[in-house]
Amino acid sequence: MLAYTLRRLIAFVPTLLAASALVFLFIHLIPGDPAxxxxxxxxxxxxxxxxxxxxxxxxPIYVQYFLWLGNVLQGDxxxxxxxxxxxxxxxxxxxxxxIWLATMTMCWIVVIGIPIGILSAxxxxxxxxxxxxxxxxxxxxxxxxxxxxxxxxxFAVGLGWFPTSGFPSLSDDGGLWNLRYLLLPSxxxxxPNAALIVRLVRASMLDVxxxxxxxxxxxxxxxxxxxxxxxxxxxxxxxxxxAFGFTFAALVSEAVVTETVFSLPGxxxxxxxxxxxxxxPVIQGVILIIVVLYMVINLLVDLSYxxxxxxxxxx
Amino acid sequence: MKINKVWKSTLAMGFALTLSGAAFAEGTFRYxxxxxxxxxxxxxxxxxxxxxIAHHMFEGLYTFNASNAPVPLLAAGDSLEDGGKTIKIxxxxxxxxxxxxxxxxxxxxxxxxxxxxxxxxxxxxxxNVESLTASGDHQITIKLKAPFGPWKNxxxxxxxxxxxxxxxxxxxxxxEPLDPKEYIGTGPYQFGEWLPNxxxxxxxxxxxxxAAGAADGYGGERKAEFDALRFIxxxxxxxxxxxxxxxxxxYAESIPGDLFADLDGDANVTTILNGGPIFGLxxxxxxxxxxxENFKLRRAIQTAINKTPALQVAIGPEKLWAANGSFLPKxxxxxxxxxxxxxxxxxxxxxxxxxxxxxxxxxxxKVMVSTNYPFHYDTAIVYTKQLAQAGFNIDLQVYDWATLxxxxxxxDQWDIFFTHHxxxxxxxxxxxxxxxxxxxxxxxxxxxxxxxxxxxxxxxxRKKIWSDIQALIYEQVPTMKTGDVYTYNIASPKVKxxxxxxxxxxxxxxxxx
Numbered sequence: 001m002l003a004y005t006l007r008r009l010i011a012f013v014p015t016l017l018a019a020s021a022l023v024f025l026f027i028h029l030i031p032g033d034p035a036x037x038x039x040x041x042x043x044x045x046x047x048x049x050x051x052x053x054x055x056x057x058x059x060p061i062y063v064q065y066f067l068w069l070g071n072v073l074q075g076d077x078x079x080x081x082x083x084x085x086x087x088x089x090x091x092x093x094x095x096x097x098x099i100w101l102a103t104m105t106m107c108w109i110v111v112i113g114i115p116i117g118i119l120s121a122x123x124x125x126x127x128x129x130x131x132x133x134x135x136x137x138x139x140x141x142x143x144x145x146x147x148x149x150x151x152x153x154x155f156a157v158g159l160g161w162f163p164t165s166g167f168p169s170l171s172d173d174g175g176l177w178n179l180r181y182l183l184l185p186s187x188x189x190x191x192p193n194a195a196l197i198v199r200l201v202r203a204s205m206l207d208v209x210x211x212x213x214x215x216x217x218x219x220x221x222x223x224x225x226x227x228x229x230x231x232x233x234x235x236x237x238x239x240x241x242x243a244f245g246f247t248f249a250a251l252v253s254e255a256v257v258t259e260t261v262f263s264l265p266g267x268x269x270x271x272x273x274x275x276x277x278x279x280x281p282v283i284q285g286v287i288l289i290i291v292v293l294y295m296v297i298n299l300l301v302d303l304s305y306x307x308x309x310x311x312x313x314x315x
Numbered sequence: 316m317k318i319n320k321v322w323k324s325t326l327a328m329g330f331a332l333t334l335s336g337a338a339f340a341e342g343t344f345r346y347x348x349x350x351x352x353x354x355x356x357x358x359x360x361x362x363x364x365x366x367x368i369a370h371h372m373f374e375g376l377y378t379f380n381a382s383n384a385p386v387p388l389l390a391a392g393d394s395l396e397d398g399g400k401t402i403k404i405x406x407x408x409x410x411x412x413x414x415x416x417x418x419x420x421x422x423x424x425x426x427x428x429x430x431x432x433x434x435x436x437x438x439x440x441x442x443n444v445e446s447l448t449a450s451g452d453h454q455i456t457i458k459l460k461a462p463f464g465p466w467k468n469x470x471x472x473x474x475x476x477x478x479x480x481x482x483x484x485x486x487x488x489x490x491e492p493l494d495p496k497e498y499i500g501t502g503p504y505q506f507g508e509w510l511p512n513x514x515x516x517x518x519x520x521x522x523x524x525x526a527a528g529a530a531d532g533y534g535g536e537r538k539a540e541f542d543a544l545r546f547i548x549x550x551x552x553x554x555x556x557x558x559x560x561x562x563x564x565x566y567a568e569s570i571p572g573d574l575f576a577d578l579d580g581d582a583n584v585t586t587i588l589n590g591g592p593i594f595g596l597x598x599x600x601x602x603x604x605x606x607x608e609n610f611k612l613r614r615a616i617q618t619a620i621n622k623t624p625a626l627q628v629a630i631g632p633e634k635l636w637a638a639n640g641s642f643l644p645k646x647x648x649x650x651x652x653x654x655x656x657x658x659x660x661x662x663x664x665x666x667x668x669x670x671x672x673x674x675x676x677x678x679x680x681k682v683m684v685s686t687n688y689p690f691h692y693d694t695a696i697v698y699t700k701q702l703a704q705a706g707f708n709i710d711l712q713v714y715d716w717a718t719l720x721x722x723x724x725x726x727d728q729w730d731i732f733f734t735h736h737x738x739x740x741x742x743x744x745x746x747x748x749x750x751x752x753x754x755x756x757x758x759x760x761x762x763x764x765x766x767x768x769x770x771x772x773x774x775x776x777r778k779k780i781w782s783d784i785q786a787l788i789y790e791q792v793p794t795m796k797t798g799d800v801y802t803y804n805i806a807s808p809k810v811k812x813x814x815x816x817x818x819x820x821x822x823x824x825x826x827x828x
Contacts, residue, residue: 032717040361045724265512
């Protein structure tokens with residue numbers, strides 16, 4: 001497994017180079033530039049060109065790319081054109097929100113999605129199955145912005161239990177208590193994903209239930225709950241684990257709408273704002289880090305297969 | 316028993332933290348903004364959001380009173396000599412920067428020089444400046460090549476205007492906006508922190524010395540009541556409104572017209588109209604394409620359009636817009652009806668006849684608009700329909716704002732583009748008066764009138780010349796005004812001292828809660 005992991009890590013290098021080159025090229029192909037956004041509507045083309053020159057954005061794209069790459073290899077991701085802060089510092093600030101949001105969301109998905117999925121599968125065809133499947137379909141279909149706004153209206157404006165928006169850092173006044181700011185956003189983000197996990201757990205368990213070893217376990221007189229958890233659910237976990245991996249990675253991009261509705265200072269909103277403002281250093285830095293995140297999560301998912309299923313060997 | 320103790324301690328800690336958070340919020344004014352400003356450097360940035368934040372930190376020599384007349388702020392007084400060609404400005408001696416350093420003429424000269432060379436609006440004045448010198452520790456002298464009527468209005472307009480920074484900050488400063496650590500001004504609040512995507516925070520300047528006199532517009536006494544002003548980016552309008560209703564914010568900006576009736580009647584929300592209306596503009600290309608020097612064809616386009624339906628669609632409630640052809644609103648000293656008979660005719664048949672006379676043969680007219688500003692887009696959709704009814708072949712091109720700005724700099728890419736303009740206290744600041752602004756209106760008739768307009772220092776004569784310029788705009792149609800838009804903000808009813816409308820940008824000195 002160690003050799004496999006090392007090989008996969010080495011394979012990251014060409015993937016990252018290709019991804020960084022593509023991102024750099026595509027961003028610079030979009031019309032617009034940071035200087036024109038910075039200087040506003042009254043700036044003349046000459047003034048915009050002069051500032052772009054000063055900021056180094058008038059160099060040929062390949063020159064800009066190799067300069068940027070050289071700096072990145074030394075750990076310098078550049079400075080945000082708008083925030084005047086190192087890109088890594090800007091990303092780190094957004095990452096705190098995104099990591100906590102994703103973690104809380106995953107907790108909701110596990111706590112809600114798996115038990116209901118198991119319940120639905122073990123009560124197949126009953127009214128419980130119909131109700132849980134119906135709700136799963138409903139929450140999978142509700143747009144997150146709509147759900148978010150209604151959660152705000154009910155629990156923040158109406159009942160006043162939670163803040164409407166924002167997320168102070170855990171290092172600010174309030175400490176861990178600040179996590180209450182993420183309760184409604186994480187529920188909003190979890191709802192469609194938990195619904196999908198419910199459906200996935202149900203479908204996987206129903207598949208496994210038809211297999212011979214389950215019939216054998218039942219014939220041996222094991223209790224229904226023992227059969228469901230030890231023999232059915234465990235074997236259904238491989239598909240669920242893969243889905244969890246991709247869900248966690250996808251949360252970064254899916255969170256854009258939720259972060260906008262709840263005004264959270266996360267990575268998703270940062271990358272969208274940076275694209276609209278053509279803050280090239282931030283866009284390049286964020287996307288590179290998201291690519292790394294996806295690759296690491298994929299690797300972890302592959303490694304988890306071997307752990308969950310002894311028949312799988314990683315070579 | 317043990318678990319019970321832990322549970323009780325946790326609850327107590329949570330309660331204490333909630334209380335401490337509430338106590339902190341008492342002294343902090345929380346403003347929900349639509350986004351983040353590009354920078355707060357007032358010399359080079361013209362974003363209204365930047366000025367909304369920055370004018371609490373940075374001050375100029377002059378500002379505007381409630382009648383939009385310039386009044387001294389960091390200046391103590393001034394005198395004109397040599398027929399208006401020499402301006403001597405005395406400075407207040409009690410002004411200190413946020414770093415504790417006293418303001419002297421060296422700081423003012425350094426700031427004005429940087430603004431004149433690199434500032435967004437400085438070139439207008441400094442193209443006419445022969446010399447700028449410190450004629451004493453607290454006096455500067457500006458020698459002009461010729462008398463320049465709008466000098467004091469330009470000095471008083473802080474947006475893209477001559478904020479006064481310490482000379483040490485101005486050393487080596489160029490067009491590139493200043494770094495936040497160089498945000499050192501003289502205002503009642505000083506820079507605290509800028510956390511990307513979280514907030515910009517200003518903290519009270521306890522050493523502030525205010526200008527004398529009762530508060531009048533932006534002039535007179537300025538008293539900082541809050542410990543801090545926190546400007547929080549909340550891009551979703553629903554969240555801004557909910558945040559005010561839930562008490563999470565004290566003030567929220569840029570609320571759409573379709574919510575006005577609901578919010579105006581809500582006792583838990585105060586609505587505040589922005590007194591200086593913004594106005595949409597559709598610029599025509601004077602450098603390239605079918606509209607170049609074809610004033611008759613431009614007038615045909617102008618004649619085809621009825622502005623009222625577009626304002627109804629784009630803005631909504633009648634209280635929030637005015638189909639006003641004058642570039643400055645009713646009640647303003649620069650308001651004039653000159654040329655406005657052609658503002659909103661909406662006569663398709665007359666337009667067809669004019670277009671035929673102008674030699675229009677159905678060639679596509681490229682119209683650029685951005686969806687970043689929904690009211691631009693809605694207006695463009697209504698105009699496109701009206702122009703099609705008058706026989707025009709409109710090629711509507713929809714972009715994001717950054718792309719539109721890039722393309723409009725290329726004369727062969729467009730014929731008309733939509734933008735909007737903030738309220739300005741002097742017509743010389745309207746973008747169509749700038750020959751280099753995309754559209755590039757620089758006819759000899761304009762040049763002659765503009766020269767007279769800037770040379771005159773007589774207010775009545777300047778008003779008359781502005782009337783002539785506005786009439787010329789309706790004749791040569793370098794741009795079409797789409798109407799006045801009164802944007803509005805909302806606040807918690809707990810906030811005192813806001814008034815029912817803002818002058819130009821909201822100001823939070825002399826405001827409390």
